Structures are given as structure tokens and as C-alpha cells.
Amino acid sequence: MMNRRQLVCATGAALFTHIPGAFAATYDLIIRGGRVIDPSAGLDATRDVAISGGRIVAVEASIAGDATETIDARGKIVAPGLIDIHTHAGRSKEGPPMCLQDGVTAWVDAGSGGADNIDAVAAIARGAPQMGRCLVNIARTGVVTPSGELHDLSAANVALARGAIERNRDVVVGVKARLSDNVAGANDLEALRRAQEAAGPFNLPVMIHVGQNYSPLRALLALLKRGDIVTHIYAPGKNGILDDKGVLFADVMAARRRGVIFDFGNGVSDHFDWDTVEKATRQGLWPDTFSTDWSTASRTTGVVDLPNVMSKFLLFGMPLSQIIACATVNAARCFPAFDDRGTLNVGAPADVAIMELREGTFEFVDNYKGMRSGHQRLFPSETVLAGKRVAHA
Known part of the structure; x- marks a missing residue:
């Protein structure tokens, strides 16, 4: 049985055999311009994320090519x-x-x-x-x-x-x-x-x-x-x-x-x-x-x-x-x-959480009704599951 790293690498290699070329590629979905935070790869930077066939196929500073659908993630956090x-x-x-x-x-x-x-x-x-x-x-x-x-x-x-x-x-x-x-x-x-x-x-x-x-x-x-x-x-x-x-x-x-x-x-x-x-x-x-x-x-x-x-x-x-x-x-x-989740590595299943880190004054509560105020809070914005954008309820 392949381990996590072998599975992701093997799947990624197989995916790339179906992509005709970096500049002519057509993807199912591109998430553009977000702050990609992927602790599995030690990554915290502005990146585009390309998805095809339900898998991550590229995470780059700028991804050329077309996509069936695009998500504008500028100003947002893109995470596994x-x-x-x-x-x-x-x-x-x-x-x-x-x-x-x-x-x-x-x-x-x-x-x-x-x-x-x-x-x-x-x-x-x-x-x-x-x-x-x-x-x-x-x-x-x-x-x-x-x-x-x-x-x-x-x-x-x-x-x-x-x-x-x-x-x-x-x-x-x-x-x-x-x-x-x-x-x-x-x-x-x-x-x-x-x-x-x-x-x-x-x-x-x-x-x-x-x-x-x-x-x-x-x-x-x-x-x-x-x-x-x-x-x-x-x-x-x-x-x-x-x-x-x-x-x-x-x-x-x-x-x-x-x-x-x-x-x-x-x-x-x-x-x-x-x-x-x-x-x-x-x-x-x-x-x-x-x-x-x-x-x-x-x-x-x-x-x-x-x-x-x-x-x-x-x-x-x-x-x-x-x-x-x-x-x-x-x-x-x-x-x-x-084992293959929790990552945006190339070849991994394309499950993505897009969140907003908002600035302001936010109240948080413990289990004893104790309140504390903070100046930042994460809010869910978009979800991508198996490469498909999840419709808002």
C-alpha cells in the first residue's frame, strides 16, 4: 500500500500526463489570488490553485490558461x-x-x-x-x-x-x-x-x-x-x-x-x-x-x-x-x-476551504458564559469539494 506522499506524487504525475501544456491548459477550476496557507507544505503566500479531475494540479504564483470556473479569492485565505x-x-x-x-x-x-x-x-x-x-x-x-x-x-x-x-x-x-x-x-x-x-x-x-x-x-x-x-x-x-x-x-x-x-x-x-x-x-x-x-x-x-x-x-x-x-x-x-486530506499538494483531492479573516471587534464565549473580545475572526466564505464549488445554502 502506498503511503500518503507516494499516493499524492503518483496521482499528481498521472494528472499531468493529461494536461497538454502549462500555457495551453484548460482546468476545471482556478482559485485565483488568495493567501494560500497550507501547513502540510510550509506554504503561506499569495498563489493561484488549479484543479482538474477532482484533484489539485498546480499551486503557483500565477497560473496561465483557462478554466471552466474561476473563484476570485483575493483578500481571502485559501486552505485545505x-x-x-x-x-x-x-x-x-x-x-x-x-x-x-x-x-x-x-x-x-x-x-x-x-x-x-x-x-x-x-x-x-x-x-x-x-x-x-x-x-x-x-x-x-x-x-x-x-x-x-x-x-x-x-x-x-x-x-x-x-x-x-x-x-x-x-x-x-x-x-x-x-x-x-x-x-x-x-x-x-x-x-x-x-x-x-x-x-x-x-x-x-x-x-x-x-x-x-x-x-x-x-x-x-x-x-x-x-x-x-x-x-x-x-x-x-x-x-x-x-x-x-x-x-x-x-x-x-x-x-x-x-x-x-x-x-x-x-x-x-x-x-x-x-x-x-x-x-x-x-x-x-x-x-x-x-x-x-x-x-x-x-x-x-x-x-x-x-x-x-x-x-x-x-x-x-x-x-x-x-x-x-x-x-x-x-x-x-x-x-x-x-491520509490524503488536509493538504493542497499536487495530486491531493481538491477539497478547499476559503475563509475571510475579518478585522473588527468580535465577542467569543466559553462554556461558562465568559466573554472575551478579539480583533480578528475567521468566517467561512467558499467550499470546494472534490474539485466542485459547493453551492451556498
């Missing part, structure tokens, strides 16, 4: 299609098209469904306009609110979870365990052990939702392997990433060094506050990935969309290229299914 690794877009067929309007060209439903109901979530992922994938909840019920799905450990049935993975192997990319106190209580460590047991035969990662856990975070981290994901990393309260003096636990950075991935996971309740983000980032804990914990109701909450969530870290001085990396190439590296 955004990847949101923690959503609940699989709960309804309306979800994926809404995400697509926000520039999200690939998403993961993070545990909406367990063994009893994952088939319905998987069906939505298969039928989505963009790439959709799923994490199986270790609880057979999937997410249960507000009472929580893991207070009764019998719900965490390893055999049933493995069966759910097996019959949906084309779209299932991992296992999810929600381990906050209100979901699992004192069962958190055993639930995580069972999630690992379910994922093991398939060599899949486990994503854990943390925040106000019953068990100390270091005990949870000790059960994670390379490639596992911790979401809601800035959740305040007991047994989080900070001690009672606001100092980052050494176990957190140690887990990162051995390959555990730390995801923002905005959400709406008890998942982050500004104070925790500020203290943790000052001590070097920046997110590896951004995600929204998105649902179809998110437009009316502090989430809004993935570009809005990304914008919150402009408040803390995170470089824009690093912010975009967290929603593109870094997210793509979490799951082999996205």
Missing part, C-alpha cells in the same frame, strides 16, 4: 478543506451538508452511536456529501444525556462494540469513551480499559472525553497508547490538566511526548473556560487539533462553526498557520482514512 475530528454530525442527515457550508470537508462523529445504534450513524456517514467517519461509543447505547451512559458498566460490552466495528469497518475509525464524572462516575477507568479492549484487534485509536473526572487525569493518561486522543483538554474543575495552584501536571506533557493527541473540543457545557486555556497555553499546552463537538444546534451556541472555534486561539497569540494546521494536516494525521 477543514477536518473536524469531534462532531455529532451523524445524528441526522441535515448535519453533514451544514458542516460543508462551514468549509468542513471531512468529519468524525465521536460516539453518538454505540453497538445498539451505530448502524444509523454509519449510514449517514456513508451518505454524506463529504467524507464522514465514526467512532463507536463503548457504551452500547451511544450518548445518553443528561444521565450519562456509563454509570451502569454492563452497557460497556466489549463483544458488542467489536461487532459494531466489524460490520461498519468501512466508516468506523475508532472507539469513544466519555469519562467525565456525570457520564461514568467511578467507572471511568474500567470503561477506558474496555474501550481499549474493543479497539485492540482492529488497531484503532481511542478518544476519551475528559472533564471533572472521578479519577485523576494521570490515571486515565496511563491507559492511553500512541495515537489515542484526549478531547476537551481545557476542561476546568477537579482532576483536570492543572493542579490547585494552576500548574500543568507533568503527566500531560509526558503523554504528548509518547504520542497522545490533545484535542480542543469546544462543546457547550463544562468543556473549557478562558482561565484554564490561558494558564495551560502559557505553560506550553497548545492543542494538536481543533474540534467543535458540533451538532445541528451549534449555530445558536458559542460554537457557531469550526472557523469560529479556531478564531478563539488568535486571542492567545497562536500563529494563524498553526491554527490552520490544527484543523487540516494535524487532524488528517489522526486517522488513516484522512
